[in-house]
Amino acid sequence: MNIPIELLVFALSKRKVSQVRLYLYLKSQCSGYLPWTKQIKEKVKKDLAIKDSRTIDRNLHWLLKNRWITKNAKRGSIRIVSYLVLSKKLQFRSATGAIFSTIDFQNFRPFIYAAVVTYYLHYKHRIAKQSERKKGRSTTNCSFRDMPAEYLANVLRLGKSTIVRYRQKAWDAGFIKMKHRYKPLFIPVEEIGFCRIYGDEEAWQLVIHNNQVKIQLSNAITSYIHLRTKPGLKKHIHPTEKVDPL
DSSP: OEEEHHHHHHHHHTTOHHHHHHHHHHHHTSSSEEEOOHHHHHHHHHHTTOSOHHHHHHHHHHHHHTTSEEEETTTTEEEEOOHHHHHHHHTOOOOEEEEOOGGGGGGHHHHHHHHHHHHHHHHHHHHHHHHHHHTTOOOOOOSSEEOOHHHHHHHHTOOHHHHHHHHHHHHHTTSEEEEEEEEEOOOOGGGHHHHHHHSOTTGGGEEEETTEEEEEEEEEEEEOOOEEEOHHHHTTSOGGGOOOOO
């Protein structure tokens, strides 16, 4: 599935990952309409590793209430609305999608974390390249790129600790890889305790690395998530509507 990245951003920022997962799973099972039977519900429960059927009912209720899904009581079926309908409802400003394997729905949360990190890695890098070109400078193409947790926290309106936790889960699942980065400081090792107590707000980032005091910078990240443009959305989204997510 090529999932609109803004749908995944919505899932994280609005804390609707379970609802979006159910929507996408149902979408993967049909071309639009799906008979809603006891057998189908049991299949959903098994494939998504859901223990309690009431969890499905709650998430389905949210999807029906927000009209991501409509129900035909006479036919006993449901209709899953298209990405295009959702793009208008949620006012998407990007036609980028993230490639997701439909056999991996039980690992969906780490995928979302990694996909959103990947999108903003690309976005931030593209903005930096445009800025450097205007200054007449060249940029290097490095697979590892800087992505401060504060940046994502501001974009998604989530706490920094939440972003760090999400990023770690994406790493543990193998969707991204991170490198620690350090900047050496000319401070004696024995004075690090004093600096941590009486230093500024960045003093907590001081560490001893290779027997030298350094300040720990934001992690550099590389991603194994593939992003692709969704042509069906692109022609309905005007480039002038795109703005800096911050």
